[in-house]
Amino acid sequence: MYYHQLLAGQGRATALREAMRVLRxxxxxxxxxxxxxxxxxxxxxxxxxxxxxxEPHR
Structure with missing residues (x-):
């Protein structure tokens, strides 16, 4: 979940918060x-x- 959020363009803290929410x-x-x-x-x-x-994707 964390890496999916990162690849979707979320920041590190936002991705972690969402992954923790789902895990809970x-x-x-x-x-x-x-x-x-x-x-x-x-x-x-x-x-x-x-x-x-x-060019790198953002």
Missing amino acids: LTQPHPHYWAPFLAMGRETPLRLRASSTGE
Whole structure:
């Protein structure tokens, strides 16, 4: 879920928050979802350009 959100253009903290929210539906105990932290900028990830010289997708 986290990586799907990142690839959809969400920032790191937003993607983590959504993944934790979904996980809490099936695993309500904090042991399963609380230890994760978002670090870095909240900006969406930028994909690298491919070896064919194409512009990276945002």
